[in-house]
Each structure stands twice: as structure tokens, then as C-alpha cells.
Amino acid sequence: MLGLLVEQPDTVAGVGVRLVQRFPHARWSRSAVYTNLPSLVRQNHVRLVKEGHKPALNRYEATATGVAHFREWVRESAAVPPVLRDALQGKLAFSEREDLLALIETVRQEEEACRQKYATAHRRFLKARQLTHRSAGKDADWETMVRRVQVADEAKVWGLMVRRLQDLLEELEGLLREIPASLNAGEAADG
Amino acid sequence: MGELLSLRSVSKGFVRGGQPLPVLVDVSLEVAAGEIVAVVGSKDSGKTTLLRVAAGMERPETGEVWFGDRELTGFSDAKRTRLFGREIAWTDREGPGVRLNVRDFAGLPLTMGRRHGRREVRSLAQQALERVGVPGCAGQRWEDLSKWEQVLVGLARGIVSRPRLLVADDLLDALGTKRTQEAGDLLRSLVEELGCGVLMSVSDLEAALLADRVWLFTHGELRLMSDQANAANAEIIAFPKAARRGGDSRGVGS
Numbered sequence: 180m181l182g183l184l185v186e187q188p189d190t191v192a193g194v195g196v197r198l199v200q201r202f203p204h205a206r207w208s209r210s211a212v213y214t215n216l217p218s219l220v221r222q223n224h225v226r227l228v229k230e231g232h233k234p235a236l237n238r239y240e241a242t243a244t245g246v247a248h249f250r251e252w253v254r255e256s257a258a259v260p261p262v263l264r265d266a267l268q269g270k271l272a273f274s275e276r277e278d279l280l281a282l283i284e285t286v287r288q289e290e291e292a293c294r295q296k297y298a299t300a301h302r303r304f305l306k307a308r309q310l311t312h313r314s315a316g317k318d319a320d321w322e323t324m325v326r327r328v329q330v331a332d333e334a335k336v337w338g339l340m341v342r343r344l345q346d347l348l349e350e351l352e353g354l355l356r357e358i359p360a361s362l363n364a365g366e367a368a369d370g
Numbered sequence: 371m372g373e374l375l376s377l378r379s380v381s382k383g384f385v386r387g388g389q390p391l392p393v394l395v396d397v398s399l400e401v402a403a404g405e406i407v408a409v410v411g412s413k414d415s416g417k418t419t420l421l422r423v424a425a426g427m428e429r430p431e432t433g434e435v436w437f438g439d440r441e442l443t444g445f446s447d448a449k450r451t452r453l454f455g456r457e458i459a460w461t462d463r464e465g466p467g468v469r470l471n472v473r474d475f476a477g478l479p480l481t482m483g484r485r486h487g488r489r490e491v492r493s494l495a496q497q498a499l500e501r502v503g504v505p506g507c508a509g510q511r512w513e514d515l516s517k518w519e520q521v522l523v524g525l526a527r528g529i530v531s532r533p534r535l536l537v538a539d540d541l542l543d544a545l546g547t548k549r550t551q552e553a554g555d556l557l558r559s560l561v562e563e564l565g566c567g568v569l570m571s572v573s574d575l576e577a578a579l580l581a582d583r584v585w586l587f588t589h590g591e592l593r594l595m596s597d598q599a600n601a602a603n604a605e606i607i608a609f610p611k612a613a614r615r616g617g618d619s620r621g622v623g624s
Contacts, residue, residue, distance in 0.1 A: 297584075298596035304579050305598055312555070328547065331579055338410070338575040338586075341595060345588045 180215055181241060181249050182273040184225050188240035191216060201272055224248055253278045271354065283351045290344035293337050300334035373436075374567040375401040375535055377424055380433030393419045394430065395590035401535065401567040405599050406557065408581035409571045409592070417571035417587055418539050424569055425458050425537040426450045437535070455482030461528035462539040463520060465512040472515065473499065473508035476526045498526040502556060518549055525553075529560055536561075538570040542577040554580030 183189065183197050195212040216239055219225040224245030229238040241249070253273055274282065307327035377399050383392040393416035401407045401424075411417045422428040423435060426442040427450075435442040437458065442450060454460070459479055466475045477495030480486050486494065499505050502522045507515060515523065521541060528536045542553050557580065561568055570581070578584045582599040585592045 294593075294595055298598075301579055301584065301596040302598055305582075308551075308554075327551075331547070331576060334579055335575045338578070338595065341586060342410075342412075342588070345586065345593070349589055 180212065181219055181224055181245055182253075184219075184239055184241040185246050185249050185273075188228060188238060190231065190236050190238050192235040194239075219245065249273075250278070253282070276355070279351060279355050283348065283355065286344055286348055286351065290341055290348065293340040293344060297334055297337035297341055300330050300337055303330040304334055373400045374403045374438060375424060375569065376434075376436040378434045378436065380423060380430040380435065382419060382423060382428070382430045392590050394423065397433070397590075397592050399424075399585060399592055401569050402599065403534065403567050404561060404565055405583065406561060406568040406570065406581040407583045407585070408578040409569070409585045409587045410575060410578045410595070411571065411573060411587035413573055415587055416590060417573075420587065421460075421537050421539050421569060421571050425460050425535075426454055427460070451482060455479060455485075456531065457534045458537065459528045459531055459533035459535070460537050460539070461524045461541055463524060463541060463543075465520075469511070471508065472504075472510050472512060472523055475512055476523055476530055479527060479531045495526070495530055498530040499523070501529065501560075502526045518545070521545065521549075521553055522556075525556065525560065529564060529566075532564055532566075534566050536566050536568045538568060540571055540573065542570065542580070543572055543574045545574075545577070547576060550574070550576050550580070553577075 180194055180198065183194050183201070189197065191212050194216070195209075198212065213234060216225065216237075220227060220239070222245075223242055225239045225241050227237055228240050231237050271279075304327065307323060307330055310323045311327055377397055380394055380397045381392070382394040383390055385391065397420065399407065399409075409417055409420060419428065423430050426435065426437065426445070429443055433443075437453065440453075442453070445453070466478070470478075473492055473495045476498055477491040480491045480494060496505065496508055499508055502525045504519055504522045504526070507519055507523060512520065512523070524538070524541050528538060528541075542550060542557075545553060554577070557568065560566075568581075570577075571587075572578050578595075583597045584595040586595050587593075
């Protein structure tokens with residue numbers, strides 16, 4: 180909603196209509212706009228510019244703080260579990276080329292951080308494996324065995340994150356490649 | 371440690387529905403004697419193609435494949451077949467496809483180039499089966515084996531010719547934690563015994579942990595995940611994707 184008001188000032192009813200148009204696959208309750216816009220006002224992200232004769236016609240616009248907050252949010256990482264996919268779609272819907280570049284850079288850094296964590300967990304796993312080998316045939320070293328399983332699980336989690344982030348990067352880079360192409364097509368049509 | 375296998379900027383693709391489908395895009399990797407290298411990727415990501423090129427079974431479109439000091443892409447088919455039978459072994463979870471007992475199936479790599487008589491092949495195959503702990507399976511059919519026994523027979527097939535390089539395609543996938551660790555321990559002991567290098571593909575991150583070096587294979591490109599063989603260098607080996615696409619070197623030490 181904040182993004183829509185950053186694009187242009189609008190009434191509560193207008194924001195509701197544009198919300199459905201922009202995100203047709205997301206589910207919104209009818210009251211979402213009525214409850215969230217006043218909340219954004221309290222956070223000083225939007226302000227009421229004109230009061231209508233009924234609440235649906237109250238007109239809002241984004242404040243400078245709101246614009247800055249929104250831009251920052253768009254560029255934050257979207258390397259997210261599936262439950263936050265809607266947030267990613269939201270970011271992409273409002274992303275300009277510079278935002279997308281910044282997002283790609285953030286995801287790349289996160290992917291690198293996860294890769295380092297995977298490498299560390301892998302090192303610990305091999306170490307634990309060596310230790311269990313040394314104690315083979317002797318009394319079972321329960322703690323070492325547990326450690327081996329734990330670090331294996333840890334490495335798998337980081338490995339999965341790296342794979343997911345790689346896929347996301349590929350997707351974002353694909354989108355980035357489409358941006359100049361569509362601009363050129365538009366220019367050609369205009370010409 | 372001297373490199374046993376070295377892929378340098380290898381590319382390969384296919385044509386599907388009239389459209390070019392790049393499978394390997396400027397891929398570089400190395401395997402040294404005594405180390406296990408894992409390539410992790412999802413199903414149908416092109417891992418098998420990568421391994422077939424590495425094993426000299428397929429030629430890349432561009433790039434070089436070095437085995438020791440020999441460049442394989444320039445070899446004739448006959449020369450590659452000889453090398454494949456003697457120094458490079460391939461193994462996977464596929465059965466023989468014809469009615470063979472397990473001992474004859476495990477001995478198949480020895481029949482390439484006809485260096486051994488039938489009796490010797492059977493004897494060596496039996497030894498390999500004993501080494502991996504399934505001597506009792508020798509007279510059985512492949513189809514009658516359990517999944518775990520098939521993996522062990524796959525390992526026996528891989529080591530029967532005492533290769534310098536073992537290429538294992540999805541052999542250790544989806545075995546569960548306990549069996550994966552057992553298979554890893556066995557593979558490690560075989561590597562120490564034979565002094566060979568191993569290049570294996572896995573889709574399972576658990577199986578990848580058994581390796582000294584782990585590469586992530588995605589969208590035709592390789593990305594180094596972990597390098598415990600050169601742990602001191604591991605932290606500085608980071609390949610920004612943009613740089614790689616620009617044609618920068620990616621292989622460790624290449």
C-alpha cells in the first residue's frame with residue numbers, strides 16, 4: 180500500500196482497487212486498506228491530504244520518510260522462505276533497475292555468507308567423522324556421534340539455502356535482462 | 371598434490387525442439403589423486419553429462435579435458451576406450467540391462483580391451499565384491515539385490531579395475547543418513563587403499579558431505595561450495611557470478 184502511494188497519492192478506495200489490480204493472486208481482506216492506511220499515518224509514512232465526505236474518499240500521500248522507508252525495504256534482501264514469497268513479489272513489482280541491482284547484490288552477499296557457513300559446517304563434519312573413526316571399536320563416543328549428525332544437518336541447511344539463493348539470483352538476473360529489452364521495445368514502438 | 375583430472379573451460383549443449391540447450395557453460399574443475407570431489411545438482415541439471423565428459427565418454431564442444439598429462443579431447447575413440455577400461459572407471463546405479471549375475475556384472479569393466487581371461491575376470495570381480503562386503507551376492511541377479519547391495523556392487527564395479535580415477539554418477543543418493551555415512555566411510559577407505567581420485571555427482575547434500583571438495587552445479591555452471599582439500603585457500607575462493615560470466619578463471623589453481 181505504501182508503494183502504491185509512493186507511486187501516486189490516492190484515495191482509500193483507489194488504493195483498494197489498485198491493490199487488487201497489481202497483485203491479483205494475493206488475498207486481501209476488504210478492510211485491509213481501511214485499517215492499514217491509518218497505521219501507516221501513525222508511523223509517519225503517509226499523511227492525509229484531503230478528508231472526503233466518507234472514509235473511502237479520504238485522500239493520502241506518502242511522506243518523505245515513507246518514500247525513504249519504502250525504497251530501503253525494496254532493496255532489502257528477499258532471500259526468503261516460501262511463506263514470504265508475497266513480499267518478494269511485492270518488491271519486484273515496485274523495483275526499478277537500480278533497486279533490482281541492489282537486491283541482486285544483497286542476495287549475492289547472502290549466498291556467499293551461506294556458502295561460507297556451509298564450508299565451515301562441512302569442515303566440522305569431516306572432523307567429527309575422523310573422531311568417530313578413531314573411536315571405532317572402542318566404547319561408543321555418544322557425544323561425537325551426535326555432533327556428527329548435528330553438523331551434517333547444519334551443513335544441509337546452509338547447502339539448501341545456497342541452492343535456493345542461486346535459483347533466486349538466476350530469476351532476478353533474468354528479470355534484469357528483461358528490463359532494458361522492454362525499454363528498447365517501447366522506444367522502438369514510439370519511434 | 372598433482373591434478374589427476376582437469377576440466378578447463380568446458381562447454382557442451384544439446385538441441386531440444388530446435389532450440390539450443392546449454393548444459394555445461396565454461397566449466398572448470400580438478401580432481402587430485404586421493405581426493406573425493408562431489409558435484410551437487412538437482413535431477414536433470416546436466417551432472418551426468420558433466421561426468422561423461424570428465425570420464426572421456428563424450429567430447430565437449432569447447433574446452434579441454436586433461437587426464438594427468440594427456441589431453442583427452444584429441445584422443446581417438448579407440449584410445450579413449452582403452453584409457454576408460456584401464457585407468458578411468460565409471461559406476462552408477464544402473465543395472466546391466468541383460469541377464470548377468472552380479473559377479474559377471476561387477477567384472478564387466480575388466481572385459482574392455484580383453485586384457486584378462488574369463489577366469490581371471492571372475493576372480494578379480496569376486497575379490498572386489500569381497501572388498502566391499504557383499505561376496506554372497508556374486509551368484510545373484512542384479513534385480514534381486516536390495517538398494518543398498520546395488521550400491522555396494524556399484525562400488526565393486528568401480529574398483530575392480532583398480533582405476534586411477536573413479537567417476538560415480540548418483541551412486542550414493544537417497545540412502546538415508548546411516549547408509550550414506552557407511553557408504554562414505556567405505557568409499558574413503560577404498561580411495562586410501564587405491565590412491566585414486568573420485569568424481570561423484572549427487573543430488574543429495576548429505577552425500578556431498580563425504581567429499582573433500584563440493585561444487586554446486588546449477589544452470590550449467592559450477593560454484594565452489596566447500597574446499598576442505600585446500601582449506602587454507604577455501605576462504606579466498608569466491609567467484610562472483612558476474613566475473614565468471616565475463617570469462618574469468620574458476621577452477622582451483624587453473
